Amino acid sequence: MGYYGKHIFFCTNDRGADADRPSCNRCGASALRDYAKKRVKDLGLDGPGKVRVNVSGCLDRCEEGPVCVVYPDEVWYTYVDESDIDEIVESHLKDGKPVERLKI
Amino acid sequence: MGYYGKHIFFCTNDRGADADRPSCNRCGASALRDYAKKRVKDLGLDGPGKVRVNVSGCLDRCEEGPVCVVYPDEVWYTYVDESDIDEIVESHLKDGKPVERLKI
Numbered sequence: 001m002g003y004y005g006k007h008i009f010f011c012t013n014d015r016g017a018d019a020d021r022p023s024c025n026r027c028g029a030s031a032l033r034d035y036a037k038k039r040v041k042d043l044g045l046d047g048p049g050k051v052r053v054n055v056s057g058c059l060d061r062c063e064e065g066p067v068c069v070v071y072p073d074e075v076w077y078t079y080v081d082e083s084d085i086d087e088i089v090e091s092h093l094k095d096g097k098p099v100e101r102l103k104i
Numbered sequence: 105m106g107y108y109g110k111h112i113f114f115c116t117n118d119r120g121a122d123a124d125r126p127s128c129n130r131c132g133a134s135a136l137r138d139y140a141k142k143r144v145k146d147l148g149l150d151g152p153g154k155v156r157v158n159v160s161g162c163l164d165r166c167e168e169g170p171v172c173v174v175y176p177d178e179v180w181y182t183y184v185d186e187s188d189i190d191e192i193v194e195s196h197l198k199d200g201k202p203v204e205r206l207k208i
Contacts, residue, residue: 001178002178002180003165003173003178003180007173007175009113009158009160048164052163052164054113054160054161054162054163055160055161056113056158056159056160056161057158057159057160058158059156059158060152060156061107069107069111071111071175071176071178072175072176072177072178073176074105074106074107074175074176076106076107
């Protein structure tokens with residue numbers, strides 16, 4: 001197994017409100033990433049051999065965003081609100097069952 | 105295969121010079137990540153189905169840094185200079201052969 005069992009990256013790129021292309025942080029990515037990090041910690045899932053929640057630069061799937069990706073599974077998600085994050089954290093990161101309805 | 109064949113994340117966290125713990129950007133992570141991104145582009149490796157080079161927040165292996173990780177392979181590296189980056193790009197990202205001497 002890798003250093004982390006599940007490693008999730010949230011794109012928090014922000015092109016600003018007037019850009020030609022959308023960007024994840026315009027859809028609340030930073031706040032929802034922070035929420036995911038807190039949920040993982042509260043559930044005791046964080047740490048080596050378990051789960052790591054990171055921000056990243058632009059993952060270049062902007063038009064499908066906001067996006068995050070879970071490695072090593074190579075599962076990509078979009079999400080809207082805290083309930084979507086709850087489902088990713090509890091179903092996928094905790095129980096290992098990807099959330100089909102949020103996949104991109 | 106996932107959206108990217110090889111997805112590499114460079115920690116560019118910076119705690120500042122006076123922090124108790126080291127941090128990757130104090131070792132030139134941002135500049136060497138930019139160099140990696142340019143090398144990948146120059147070699148025509150960038151894009152869906154191929155390679156993506158991203159920055160990330162703290163990967164929490166600070167004492168072993170500067171660090172980067174290649175997914176979905178789950179291979180972690182440290183690096184010192186552009187020649188190390190060249191080797192990671194050409195051997196691992198291009199040819200699929202991990203660089204044993206830089207693994208952590």
